[in-house]
Amino acid sequence: MSTQTKINLLNLDRPSMEQFFLSIGEKPFRAKQVMQWIHQRGVTDFDQMTDLAKSLRARLHDQAVVTLPEVSLDQKSKDGTRKWLLHMDGVENAVECVLIPEDKRMTLCISSQVGCTLNCSFCSTGKQGFNRNLTTAEIVGQLFLAHHALVKDGYENGITNVVMMGMGEPLLNFDAVMSALNIMCDDFSYCLSKRRVTISTAGVVPAMMKLSEFTDVSLAVSLHAPNDELRDQLVPLNTKYPIKQLLDACKAYVEEHNRRRITFEYVMLKGINDSLEHAQQLVKILKHIPSKLNLIPFNPYPHALYECSSGNAIHRFREYVVNHGIVTVTRKTRGEDIDAACGQLVGKFKDKSRRSQKHQLSIESITGHTNVSN
Numbered sequence: 001m002s003t004q005t006k007i008n009l010l011n012l013d014r015p016s017m018e019q020f021f022l023s024i025g026e027k028p029f030r031a032k033q034v035m036q037w038i039h040q041r042g043v044t045d046f047d048q049m050t051d052l053a054k055s056l057r058a059r060l061h062d063q064a065v066v067t068l069p070e071v072s073l074d075q076k077s078k079d080g081t082r083k084w085l086l087h088m089d090g091v092e093n094a095v096e097c098v099l100i101p102e103d104k105r106m107t108l109c110i111s112s113q114v115g116c117t118l119n120c121s122f123c124s125t126g127k128q129g130f131n132r133n134l135t136t137a138e139i140v141g142q143l144f145l146a147h148h149a150l151v152k153d154g155y156e157n158g159i160t161n162v163v164m165m166g167m168g169e170p171l172l173n174f175d176a177v178m179s180a181l182n183i184m185c186d187d188f189s190y191c192l193s194k195r196r197v198t199i200s201t202a203g204v205v206p207a208m209m210k211l212s213e214f215t216d217v218s219l220a221v222s223l224h225a226p227n228d229e230l231r232d233q234l235v236p237l238n239t240k241y242p243i244k245q246l247l248d249a250c251k252a253y254v255e256e257h258n259r260r261r262i263t264f265e266y267v268m269l270k271g272i273n274d275s276l277e278h279a280q281q282l283v284k285i286l287k288h289i290p291s292k293l294n295l296i297p298f299n300p301y302p303h304a305l306y307e308c309s310s311g312n313a314i315h316r317f318r319e320y321v322v323n324h325g326i327v328t329v330t331r332k333t334r335g336e337d338i339d340a341a342c343g344q345l346v347g348k349f350k351d352k353s354r355r356s357q358k359h360q361l362s363i364e365s366i367t368g369h370t371n372v373s374n
Contacts, residue, residue, distance in 0.1 A: 113168025
């Protein structure tokens with residue numbers, strides 16, 4: 001059987017892995033053994049899985065593979081942040097994932113798509129366009145590589161937290177992301193608590209309503225504006241699913257899993273969404289939802305349309321919402337020197353949406369200059 005037709009075991013959560021072993025005449029418990037070898041021990045060579053019979057190892061060689069993304073670049077920031085550029089299918093498509101270390105917590109920011117369809121006006125990733133969804137194997141492969149790199153460096157616990165906040169909109173790649181989450185939280189793979197896994201969305205309301213049927217991981221919502229007029233400009237998805245629909249979906253998720261709070265992400269843009277009036281509007285729309293607010297200083301990139309709010313403006317905004325009962329954190333900017341900060345991930349891929357080309361033409365029309373850099 002050619003490599004192309006073999007099953008990549010990284011694509012299989014435990015039920016799918018059990019089904020695979022049944023299909024080749026084996027007992028379902030083999031799934032647990034093989035998942036432990038791959039995900040917990042980092043073994044991808046079937047011959048090294050010594051508690052499997054030689055005949056089974058031979059059958060696995062014939063019908064299965066464990067194929068990981070290829071590491072193209074491994075960068076470390078002066079603040080300890082680490083970014084990997086990972087090729088997914090040869091040289092054409094690559095995504096980025098980011099490790100954010102803090103005390104004993106090792107958080108990995110994982111990508112779910114090659115590019116992003118949403119085109120949020122402040123996000124560098126969105127300006128690069130979109131190519132395709134990642135497979136379950138490509139999503140889990142990011143965790144595999146980062147986790148075992150940490151273990152090799154002496155961090156026994158490896159990755160402790162995962163945030164689906166890298167390139168792409170996770171809920172527009174629903175099936176692959178749900179399968180990947182199953183693997184991340186499985187006792188026979190990475191054993192991550194669902195409280196330590198966060199899925200972020202810009203507000204794909206139908207998928208948010210469906211989410212509770214599959215998981216109760218932590219939910220983060222990229223809000224960025226307290227009213228529809230402004231959010232339409234910043235997050236174009238809002239024209240399809242406006243704030244009221246989005247917040248109704250948030251309430252439903254909280255009610256389904258009582259004790260949970262929704263984390264709302266809010267990028268701070270100078271003179272755009274950072275006034276006291278915006279803070280007042282934000283308090284008003286969030287007051288009936290158990291919330292945590294993350295204020296994110298805007299991270300600049302070439303030809304960005306915005307600037308970061310001043311420290312005073314961020315402090316004033318935060319002070320107002322805190323005084324009105326909303327738990328609020330100003331996020332530290334991490335990995336800025338290696339373009340690993342929030343909104344800066346760009347990867348490398350063929351843009352099927354042609355958005356990057358349109359964006360370049362727009363820049364040229366404004367500046368009168370052709371950007372020849374790639």
